[in-house]
Amino acid sequence: MIYTVTFNPSLDYIMRLHTFQPNGVNRTYDDFIVAGGKGINVSIVLRHLGHDNTALGFIAGFTGDEIIRQVKQEGCKEAFVRLKTGTSRINVKLKSQGETEINAQGPTITEEDVATLYQQLDSLVDGDILILSGSIPKGLPNTMYRQIMERLQTRKIQIIVDATQDLLMNVLAYKPFLIKPNHHELESVFNTTFETEEDIIKAARQLQAKGARNVLVSRAGDGAILLDEHGQVRTKKVPQGTLVNSVGSGDSMVAGFLAGYLESKGDYDKALAMGVAAGSASAFQEWLANRADIEALL
Amino acid sequence: MIYTVTFNPSLDYIMRLHTFQPNGVNRTYDDFIVAGGKGINVSIVLRHLGHDNTALGFIAGFTGDEIIRQVKQEGCKEAFVRLKTGTSRINVKLKSQGETEINAQGPTITEEDVATLYQQLDSLVDGDILILSGSIPKGLPNTMYRQIMERLQTRKIQIIVDATQDLLMNVLAYKPFLIKPNHHELESVFNTTFETEEDIIKAARQLQAKGARNVLVSRAGDGAILLDEHGQVRTKKVPQGTLVNSVGSGDSMVAGFLAGYLESKGDYDKALAMGVAAGSASAFQEWLANRADIEALL
Numbered sequence: 001m002i003y004t005v006t007f008n009p010s011l012d013y014i015m016r017l018h019t020f021q022p023n024g025v026n027r028t029y030d031d032f033i034v035a036g037g038k039g040i041n042v043s044i045v046l047r048h049l050g051h052d053n054t055a056l057g058f059i060a061g062f063t064g065d066e067i068i069r070q071v072k073q074e075g076c077k078e079a080f081v082r083l084k085t086g087t088s089r090i091n092v093k094l095k096s097q098g099e100t101e102i103n104a105q106g107p108t109i110t111e112e113d114v115a116t117l118y119q120q121l122d123s124l125v126d127g128d129i130l131i132l133s134g135s136i137p138k139g140l141p142n143t144m145y146r147q148i149m150e151r152l153q154t155r156k157i158q159i160i161v162d163a164t165q166d167l168l169m170n171v172l173a174y175k176p177f178l179i180k181p182n183h184h185e186l187e188s189v190f191n192t193t194f195e196t197e198e199d200i201i202k203a204a205r206q207l208q209a210k211g212a213r214n215v216l217v218s219r220a221g222d223g224a225i226l227l228d229e230h231g232q233v234r235t236k237k238v239p240q241g242t243l244v245n246s247v248g249s250g251d252s253m254v255a256g257f258l259a260g261y262l263e264s265k266g267d268y269d270k271a272l273a274m275g276v277a278a279g280s281a282s283a284f285q286e287w288l289a290n291r292a293d294i295e296a297l298l
Numbered sequence: 299m300i301y302t303v304t305f306n307p308s309l310d311y312i313m314r315l316h317t318f319q320p321n322g323v324n325r326t327y328d329d330f331i332v333a334g335g336k337g338i339n340v341s342i343v344l345r346h347l348g349h350d351n352t353a354l355g356f357i358a359g360f361t362g363d364e365i366i367r368q369v370k371q372e373g374c375k376e377a378f379v380r381l382k383t384g385t386s387r388i389n390v391k392l393k394s395q396g397e398t399e400i401n402a403q404g405p406t407i408t409e410e411d412v413a414t415l416y417q418q419l420d421s422l423v424d425g426d427i428l429i430l431s432g433s434i435p436k437g438l439p440n441t442m443y444r445q446i447m448e449r450l451q452t453r454k455i456q457i458i459v460d461a462t463q464d465l466l467m468n469v470l471a472y473k474p475f476l477i478k479p480n481h482h483e484l485e486s487v488f489n490t491t492f493e494t495e496e497d498i499i500k501a502a503r504q505l506q507a508k509g510a511r512n513v514l515v516s517r518a519g520d521g522a523i524l525l526d527e528h529g530q531v532r533t534k535k536v537p538q539g540t541l542v543n544s545v546g547s548g549d550s551m552v553a554g555f556l557a558g559y560l561e562s563k564g565d566y567d568k569a570l571a572m573g574v575a576a577g578s579a580s581a582f583q584e585w586l587a588n589r590a591d592i593e594a595l596l
Contacts, residue, residue, distance in 0.1 A: 013388060015400055022320050023396035031402045033385065062367070066360040087331065090311060092390055094400065098321035102313055102392065104329045 002046060002258070003124065004131045005117070005148075006039030006057035007140070008106040009067050009080075010091045012247065020096035034287060035070035036091060038133035038162060041251035041288060043076045045278060048290045049259040054079055056120060060107040061087030081116045083107050093247065106137050114140070121148060126156040129177075129258065133162040133251065142166040149174035162254055165189065172211035179207065180216040180254050200225055201233055214268075216257060216275065218250055224276050228268040236276040239297045241284040248288050253279030256294060273298060300344060300556070301422065302429045303415070303446075304337030304355035305438070306404040307365050307378075308389045310545065318394035332585060333368035334389060336431035336460060339549035339586060341374045343576060346588045347557040352377055354418060358405040359385030379414045381405050391545065404435050412438070419446060424454040427475075427556065431460040431549065440464040447472035460552055463487065470509040477505065478514040478552050498523055499531055512566075514555060514573065516548055522574050526566040534574040537595040539582040546586050551577030554592060571596060 016030040035044075043055040055076050059067055060083035067088055071078050086107025094100040124130065130152070132145045141147075145161055149171055152159070158177035161168060164185045172179075186203050187193050194200050204215040204227040213229040223237040256278025257271045264270035277297040281289030314328040333342075341353040353374050357365050358381035365386055369376050384405025392398040422428065428450070430443045439445075443459055447469055450457070456475035459466060462483045470477075484501050485491050492498050502513040502525040511527040521535040554576025555569045562568035575595040579587030582595075 013390075015390070015402065017400070020320065020400075022318065022398050025399045025401065028400065028402045031387070033388070062360060062364040069360070089329070090331070090388070092311075092313070092400075100320050101323045102315070102318075102326065102390075103323065104313065104326045 002053035002129045004039035004043045004055050006037040006134055008137045009037035009040055009057055009059055010089045011063050012036035013090050014093045017096040020094055035067045038251050041248040042131050042133055042255045044074045044288050045252045045255035047075045051259055058083055058109050058113060059088045064088040079120055081113050083113055109137055124157055129158045131160040143170050146170040175211045178214045179212045182218045186217055218253055226272045234269055234272050236272050238280050243283050244285055246283050249279045249283040252282035300351035300427045302337035302341045302353050304335040304432055306435045307335035307338055307355055307357055308387045309361050310334035310391060311388050312391045315394040318392055333365045336549050339546040340429050340431055340553045342372045342586050343550045343553035345373045349557055356381055356407050357386045361388060362386040377418055379411050381411055407435055422455055427456045429458040441468050444468040473509045476512045477510045480516045484515055516551055524570045532567055532570050534570050536578050541581050542583055544581050547577045547581040550580035
C-alpha cells in the first residue's frame with residue numbers, strides 16, 4: 001500500500017474577484033473550496049492515476065470532516081487521526097489581477113496524537129511506500145520526519161520526503177527513496193542562487209552524498225532535473241501550456257513520478273516523464289489533473 | 299415566538315495578520331470562524347438577552363451544517379431550509395492595520411425552497427414577532443420581504459425589517475413594526491447626504507408617512523435616533539468605549555431594542571436605551587455581546 005502523511009491539511013478556499021481592494025469590502029464572482037495539503041494532493045493525483053493509497057495525518061473539527069469527505073470522494077482511503085480540539089485550517093487564495101494567499105495556523109497536535117500516528121505507521125509492512133509531504137505545525141520538532149524514518153528503518157519501506165530546510169536535511173541520513181525540492185527550496189538549503197543547470201546538479205549531488213537515493217529538482221517552467229540513484233542525470237522540459245493554477249503542481253509531480261516508476265518497474269526516464277507531465281497538467285488547469293490530462297502531455 | 303429570517307447566512311472567517319501583503323503569501327497569527335448573517339446575529343443576541351427565538355432561512359452543505367451547529371450551541375432554535383445543492387458561503391474578514399472583507403455569493407435558492415419557507419411562515423400565529431434581516435441573494439426579487447408581509451397581513455404579527463434600498467422601501471406599505479436603517483443607508487434611500495440631526499428626522503418622518511410604525515436610525519459613534527409610532531423623536535448617545543469589531547453591531551441594536559421593548563412592555567425610551575447598549579457592547583468586543591456586557595452600558 002502507498003501511504004501519504006499530511007500533518008496540517010487544509011481546505012483551500014479559492015475566491016475569484018474582478019478587482020481586489022485592500023481595506024475595502026469585496027465581493028467574489030466565483031468561489032469554491034477543495035481539500036488541500038501536500039500529502040492529500042499526492043494521494044488524490046495517485047488515485048487519479050489509478051494507484052490505491054491511504055491518506056494519513058491530523059484533522060479536526062467540521063473542516064476536517066469536509067477534508068475527509070472530499071478525500072474519500074476522490075476514491076482515496078483515509079485513516080486521519082481526529083484531534084480532540086480545534087479546527088483544520090482554511091487557506092484563502094484570492095485571485096484577481098494578482099494572486100494573494102492567506103494561510104492559517106491549523107490546530108494544535110499533541111504528543112498523544114503523534115503517538116497515535118506512530119501506532120498506525122507500525123502497521124506498515126515491507127514493500128509499502130510512504131510519502132511525507134509538507135511542513136510541520138509549530139510546536140512539533142523539525143526532526144519529525146526523521147523520527148518517523150528512524151522508527152521504520154528495520155522495514156523495507158520506500159520513503160519519499162517533500163519538505164524544506166531542516167525538515168528535509170534531517171532525513172537524508174535515513175536514505176529516503178526520493179526527495180523533490182524545487183529549485184528555490186534547493187537554493188534556500190544552500191543559501192545561494194543557482195545560475196546554471198550545473199549548479200543545480202552539483203547541489204543535488206551533495207544531497208545524494210548525504211543519503212538521498214534520488215533527487216528530483218522541479219524548476220517550474222524550466223522543467224525538472226533528476227539525479228537518479230545510479231548517479232545519472234536526466235532532464236525533462238515542460239510541455240507547452242498556459243499556467244492556470246500552480247498550487248498542487250509539485251505534489252502532482254511527486255505522484256506522477258511515483259506512478260511512472262511503479263508502472264515501468266523502475267525506469268527513471270519514464271518516472272521523470274510522468275512526473276513532469278503530471279506537474280504540468282495540474283498547473284495548466286484549475287485543480288489536480290486526471291490521468292487523461294496527464295497522458296495527453298506525455 | 300420570535301422568528302428571524304436570514305436568506306444568505308454565512309460563516310464569518312476572521313483572520314488576523316500582523317501585516318497584510320496583497321499579491322503575496324500571508325500567514326495569520328490568529329483565526330476563528332463564527333456563524334454570521336444579520337438574522338442569525340439578531341437571534342444570538344436575543345438569546346443572550348434571554349429571549350427564545352427560532353432562526354429561519356436557507357443553508358447548504360457542510361458550512362450550513364456548521365452554521366446550524368453554532369446557532370443551536372448559542373441556544374437558539376432553528377428551522378433552516380436545507381438547500382439540495384451548493385454550500386453556504388464563507389465570508390473572509392482580514393484584520394491587520396486595516397480591515398478587508400471578501401464576501402462570497404452563496405448558494406442558489408430555488409422557487410421550491412422559497413415555497414418551503416412560506417409553508418413555515420404559515421404556521422406563525424397572532425402575537426408572534428418576525429425579523430427580516432439582510433440582503434436577498436441574486437436571482438430572487440427585491441419584493442421578497444414585501445411578499446412575505448403580504449402573506450402574513452391577516453395575522454397580528456409584528457414585523458421588523460432591517461434591509462436597504464428597494465427591499466426596504468417595498469415593505470413600508472405593509473406597516474412594519476420597526477425599520478432600522480443606519481444613516482448611510484438612509485442617505486442612500488434619499489440619494490443625498492445629511493448635514494444635521496434635523497435632516498435625519500425629516501427623512502425618518504417620510505418613511506413613517508409611507509407606513510413604517512417605528513423608524514430607528516443608527517449613527518455609529520453618534521448614537522441613534524428613534525422616531526416612534528407616536529411621532530415622538532428620541533435620541534440616545536453611545537457610551538464611551540473602543541471600537542473592536544463593528545460587524546453585528548446593527549443587528550445587536552435590533553435585538554436589544556426588541557428585548558427592551560418586550561421587557562418594558564412598550565416603553566420606547568427603554569427599548570432605545572437597550573438597543574444602543576447592545577449595539578455598542580457588540581462593537582466594543584470581538585463578537586456578539588452577552589447580557590452582562592449590555593447591561594454594563596445601560
